Amino acid sequence: HAKDQGRCCFKFYSDSLNCRARERLELEQELRKAIENNEFALHYQPQIDVSADKIVSVEALIRWHNPKHGFVSPAEFIPIAEETGLIIEIGEWVLKKACQQAKFWLDEYGSEYRVSVNLSSVQFKRGSLVGYIQKVLKETGLPANLLELELTESAIMTDVEENIIRLQQIKELGVGIAIDDFGTGYSSLSYLKKFPINTLKIDRSFITDIATSADDAAIVKAIIALAETLNLAVIAEGVETTGQLQILRGFNCSLIQGYLFSKPLNANDLEALLINESHLVTY
Numbered sequence: 001h002a003k004d005q006g007r008c009c010f011k012f013y014s015d016s017l018n019c020r021a022r023e024r025l026e027l028e029q030e031l032r033k034a035i036e037n038n039e040f041a042l043h044y045q046p047q048i049d050v051s052a053d054k055i056v057s058v059e060a061l062i063r064w065h066n067p068k069h070g071f072v073s074p075a076e077f078i079p080i081a082e083e084t085g086l087i088i089e090i091g092e093w094v095l096k097k098a099c100q101q102a103k104f105w106l107d108e109y110g111s112e113y114r115v116s117v118n119l120s121s122v123q124f125k126r127g128s129l130v131g132y133i134q135k136v137l138k139e140t141g142l143p144a145n146l147l148e149l150e151l152t153e154s155a156i157m158t159d160v161e162e163n164i165i166r167l168q169q170i171k172e173l174g175v176g177i178a179i180d181d182f183g184t185g186y187s188s189l190s191y192l193k194k195f196p197i198n199t200l201k202i203d204r205s206f207i208t209d210i211a212t213s214a215d216d217a218a219i220v221k222a223i224i225a226l227a228e229t230l231n232l233a234v235i236a237e238g239v240e241t242t243g244q245l246q247i248l249r250g251f252n253c254s255l256i257q258g259y260l261f262s263k264p265l266n267a268n269d270l271e272a273l274l275i276n277e278s279h280l281v282t283y
């Protein structure tokens, strides 16, 4: 039955390709209206300093609730937003919202939590990016050192010479740069040394089996050693178990992020965690 193949499949759309194309088109149309209809929100996931058992920063992660489609995962709609160019407007909204929120926490609690914002390669390639970041920092009043931008390896490993200049300009603003999902792309180690970056985020896929796979453990250990050599901070993503944490501690991994400590939370729930850090379970 065509109907079994997906929620938009009626008998008119008998083949699944047609159905997927239609669903995609529908999502795109809804996405166009999502900002003005206030359908986006940011959730924040703590990044924890393992030795101090303290939250040092939070990653802003976009959430989309559409009345018709319900919750749509960023993994599903960000690629559509990138292909259609809508990511520019969405990305600007995210950056502004995240900076406003971090500034609010700073003013309200004197809490110097850095906020990490994911940046699409489409945003990164735009000549106007640096000016926009500067404008947002000025408008929100957030100190530049409390903002970090997350870029994937593939975003910065193409057009390397241009990217080094752009990264340098961002660095000069005082904003940090993290390489997200590190280990899954094609980082050239010689370039890594030249990039003015601050942080490597080890991809969750290496953390998942770290307790059972000697290969994954060896890779994680090597990335941590690499980060240390290059004087970079390192974050393990997707830490879910105490077993994984134990191994990461043994490797001297300084920062971790994952469900073990906290899922991404809405601003209010995160605030409760920030106010009373004793809510943080110590392992």
Ligand code: C2E
Pocket (backbone or CB within 6 Å): 045, 060, 061, 062, 073, 074, 075, 078, 091, 094, 118, 119, 120, 150, 180, 181, 237, 238, 239, 240, 257, 258, 259, 260, 264
């Ligand atoms: P990412 O930047 O690598 O974010 C980490 C993803 O892992 C998030 O998924 C987070 O909820 C999830 N995660 C964190 N800890 C754990 C864990 O312990 N276990 C598991 N299974 N998952 C964990 P999310 O929020 O669905 O975001 C998926 C991706 O969508 C992000 O990957 C990022 O690439 C993209 N994304 C999210 N928000 C934005 C945004 O505002 N702008 C852009 N350009 N991309 C975004």
Ligand code: MG
Pocket (backbone or CB within 6 Å): 059, 118, 150, 180
């Ligand atoms: Mg990220």
Ligand code: MG
Pocket (backbone or CB within 6 Å): 180, 181, 201, 203, 204, 237
């Ligand atoms: Mg990641």
Ligand code: MG
Pocket (backbone or CB within 6 Å): 181
């Ligand atoms: Mg990812």
